[in-house]
Amino acid sequence: MSVPRYAYLGPAGTFTEAALRQVVSPDEAQYLPQADVVSAIEAVRADRADFAVVAIESTAEGGVTATLDALAVGEPLVLLREVLVPVGFTLVAAPGIALEDVQRVSAHPHAWVQCRRWLAAHLPDAVHVPATSNTAPAALVAEQLASGERIPLGFDAALVPPPAVAHYGLPVLAEHVADNEHAVTRFVVVGRPGHVPAPTGADKTTLDVHLPSNEAGALLEMLEQFAARGVNLSRIESRPIGDALGRYSFSLDAEGHIADERMGEVLVGLHRVCPHVRFLGSYPRADDVRTVVRRGTSDDEFVAARAWLANLRAGRTH
Structure with a gap:
């Protein structure tokens, strides 16, 4: 198989x-x-x-x-x-290079950002050489070590994950160089x-949503769909749509699962007022933190409210 x-x-x-x-x-x-x-x-x-x-x-x-x-x-x-x-980082280099010799440091852009205070303190004049991944420069240093020759690398040292040091057999210049341990x-x-993974009670739902308009209150109108149903957002970020200046979509992580009544009501509300809603999945949280369900927003309370409305529509007032 x-x-x-x-x-x-x-x-x-x-x-x-x-x-x-x-x-x-x-x-x-x-x-x-x-x-x-x-x-x-x-x-x-x-x-x-x-x-x-x-x-x-x-x-x-x-x-x-x-x-x-x-x-x-x-x-x-x-x-x-x-x-x-x-996430942590180690500064490595080819044999024969000391910390004071380093002028160019290869690093993935995210690695450079996470180590910039350490770099400013210890290598204030070093130039960033962007890498495609955190271990791409490690592989180049390892290739140089294996060849026994000083192959031009375009950099003097590299920021790499600690596991890559042993994997590639790299000489270490400094350990624990990340600013945030x-x-x-x-x-x-x-x-x-x-x-769709089954709900666990500790879930996230990720969405990409476009605002209903570019008018005052448009963002509030979108966010109200979550607030009115008691759904908390753990992440919200704007990204340019790309078709014109000032046009943005919002990437969202909401606490809960699409199978939850309150999350289903949120999606219905977004579909009514927003021109574009892309569902990117409901899945278990890695930290296993259970969703806090606000009074009036449990599945049973949504079901009971719909049954009450159905009774009213059928002419029953109780």
């Missing part, structure tokens, strides 16, 4: 691979490393992969815009699960529509 195929941001040793290993072991799936997040998502759309594991949010920068934008357009995909990965990145499993 064939095993499921998972696309992810490679090469080996990335935080995304660490997230993928929480989902499924390499003995039970085919790992398909990709050059970037968009390529991983498009691999699912093109049927080159069954699932993709991609970063969607970090404690350092909030939403991962490449992921949010790729999910907002194109063939619809859904989120099936989320996992959390602690409690940093975490949230990753999601992306798949094709057709299966």
Whole structure:
């Protein structure tokens, strides 16, 4: 029997691979490393992969815009699960390079942001050399080590995940260089529509929504759909639609599941007042924090209210 195929941001040793290993072991799936997040998502759309594991949010920068934008357009995909990965960085270099020699540091843009205070204090004149992933520069340093030659790399040192140090056998210049020792990145499993994970009581629903108009109060009109049903938002971010200046969509994480009566009522309300609503999945929360149900918004209370209305419409006043 064939095993499921998972696309992810490679090469080996990335935080995304660490997230993928929480989902499924390499003995039970085919790992398909990709050059970037968009390529991983498009691999699912093109049927080159069954699932993709991609970063969607970090404690350092909030939403991962490449992921949010790729999910907002194109063939619809859904989120099936989320996992959390602690994030830290180590500064590595080829043999013979000391910390005082470093002038150019290769790093993924998110890594650079998460280490900028440390870099400003210890390497204030260093120039950022962007990398496609957190381990792409590690692979280049390892290639140089294996060749025994000083192959031009375009950088002097690199910020890499701690697991990549042992994986690639890299010389370390400095450890624990991240500014926030409690940093975490949230990753999601992306798949094709057709299966919604069952509600657990500790769930999230992710949506992409366009405002009903560009007039005063339009954002409030959209947000009222959640507030009136007692649905809390754990994340809301604006992203440009791209067709004109000043036109934005909103990427949202709402606490609850599409199977919940209150969440269903939210989606009905959004569909009535907003020109575009893309459902991106309901799935269990990685932290297992149960949704707080406000008085008057439980499933039983919604069902009872509809039954009461049906009685009124049928001429019964009790």
